[in-house]
Amino acid sequence: MTVKITLPDTSYDITIDTLKTISIDKKVVIVTNPTISKLHLDYLLSKLDIKNLTVFEIPDGEQYKTLSTIETILEHCFENKLNRSSMLIAFGGGVIGDMTGFTASLYQRGIEFIQIPTTLLSQVDASVGGKTGVNNKFGKNLIGAFHQPKAVYIDPHFLTTLPKREFGAGVAEIVKMAVCFNKEFFEWLEKNDLNDGNNINIAIQKSVETKAWVVSQDEKEKGLRAALNYGHTFGHVIENETKYTKYLHGEAVGIGICMADNLSVELGLMTQDEANRVKKVLEKYDIPTSYDIKDVEDFYQHFFLDKKSLDSKIKFILAVGIGDCKITSDTPKDLVIKILKDF
Numbered sequence: 001m002t003v004k005i006t007l008p009d010t011s012y013d014i015t016i017d018t019l020k021t022i023s024i025d026k027k028v029v030i031v032t033n034p035t036i037s038k039l040h041l042d043y044l045l046s047k048l049d050i051k052n053l054t055v056f057e058i059p060d061g062e063q064y065k066t067l068s069t070i071e072t073i074l075e076h077c078f079e080n081k082l083n084r085s086s087m088l089i090a091f092g093g094g095v096i097g098d099m100t101g102f103t104a105s106l107y108q109r110g111i112e113f114i115q116i117p118t119t120l121l122s123q124v125d126a127s128v129g130g131k132t133g134v135n136n137k138f139g140k141n142l143i144g145a146f147h148q149p150k151a152v153y154i155d156p157h158f159l160t161t162l163p164k165r166e167f168g169a170g171v172a173e174i175v176k177m178a179v180c181f182n183k184e185f186f187e188w189l190e191k192n193d194l195n196d197g198n199n200i201n202i203a204i205q206k207s208v209e210t211k212a213w214v215v216s217q218d219e220k221e222k223g224l225r226a227a228l229n230y231g232h233t234f235g236h237v238i239e240n241e242t243k244y245t246k247y248l249h250g251e252a253v254g255i256g257i258c259m260a261d262n263l264s265v266e267l268g269l270m271t272q273d274e275a276n277r278v279k280k281v282l283e284k285y286d287i288p289t290s291y292d293i294k295d296v297e298d299f300y301q302h303f304f305l306d307k308k309s310l311d312s313k314i315k316f317i318l319a320v321g322i323g324d325c326k327i328t329s330d331t332p333k334d335l336v337i338k339i340l341k342d343f
């Protein structure tokens with residue numbers, strides 16, 4: 001199945017299916033890491049019809065999502081004499097996708113790239129929408145560019161080797177899309193198990209349709225796209241407090257969704273029953289939903305480190321019932337403190 005994303009300057013297809021042969025008559029570099037390469041590179045190569053191809057591996061891990069790694073990819077491109085009509089292929093999870101896309105935006109002021117995401121999180125979220133970038137000592141994803149891929153190929157086959165926790169992390173982002181934008185999809189998630197049969201393909205499709213719809217309304221995140229940060233304002237503080245080691249990003253988002261929902265309940269935007277239903281879906285996939293806040297005031301101050309907290313105002317994305325949401329930046333501090341104390 002194909003989802004189309006239409007933007008002012010570009011449009012592209014997101015194909016969700018077993019990979020068919022991809023023919024490219026250009027010089028191509030596949031960027032990947034040793035973990036993915038070992039598991040799936042042969043499979044990918046068997047599906048590619050590209051004469052002029054090299055593979056470049058970067059180390060595996062978020063800690064390598066840096067400008068110095070970008071430099072190594074660029075050097076490989078220069079050594080192999082890529083030109084302005086050459087192309088990169090991002091073959092991996094969100095880390096590979098963000099870095100390959102960013103490199104493509106930089107090489108000779110921008111060349112094309114294709115996303116072939118291999119984690120659930122990157123299939124349902126990171127590979128779509130053209131946000132690319134790296135981290136630095138000031139924070140995550142602070143350096144980057146909007147650079148849309150030429151195409152996205154999502155093959156659920158790759159998920160067969162994904163560790164269970166990584167799968168759960170992707171489910172948290174699926175739940176995010178459903179709670180914020182699609183009530184029927186959420187009800188479907190309540191009734192179905194994503195580990196069974198064809199269900200994951202359906203969930204990927206629904207999530208990608210939702211993300212494509214959001215991005216096509218607001219490519220550069222001037223408004224609506226910020227709603228995709230539901231659960232993230234809290235989640236980023238949790239990731240930061242636990243030094244990015246205890247929880248995967250999606251797991252921190254799962255906890256963050258529960259915190260955001262408690263705030264929605266406090267503000268009368270959501271019923272307790274609705275918040276419990278969201279929690280129940282997360283728990284079905286062993287996504288953590290509780291967190292021991294050591295110091296509530298400290299936790300609150302951490303919100304201001306987030307680049308999305310513009311002008312010292314904290315931006316919360318709050319579910320309105322199930323299937324709708326709102327973006328706020330005027331939530332009274334005492335209410336936030338209350339839900340943090342009660343969490």
Ligand SMILES: NC(=O)c1ccc[n+]([C@@H]2O[C@H](COP(=O)([O-])OP(=O)(O)OC[C@H]3O[C@@H](n4cnc5c(N)ncnc54)[C@H](O)[C@@H]3O)[C@@H](O)[C@H]2O)c1
Nearest residue numbers: 035060093094095096118119121122125126131158161162
């Ligand atoms: N650009 C965006 O819009 C966007 C959105 C969300 C997240 N992100 C970024 O995505 C990154 C997180 O992505 P992620 O969760 O995919 O993490 P990741 O890319 O680090 O992948 C997680 C782990 O799974 C391994 N892996 C990948 N595919 C595998 C497979 N098929 N089988 C077994 N192991 C596999 C990877 O090597 C890695 O060790 C973060 O850097 C985040 O900032 C970007």
Ligand SMILES: [Zn+2]
Nearest residue numbers: 173232249253
């Ligand atoms: Zn996320």
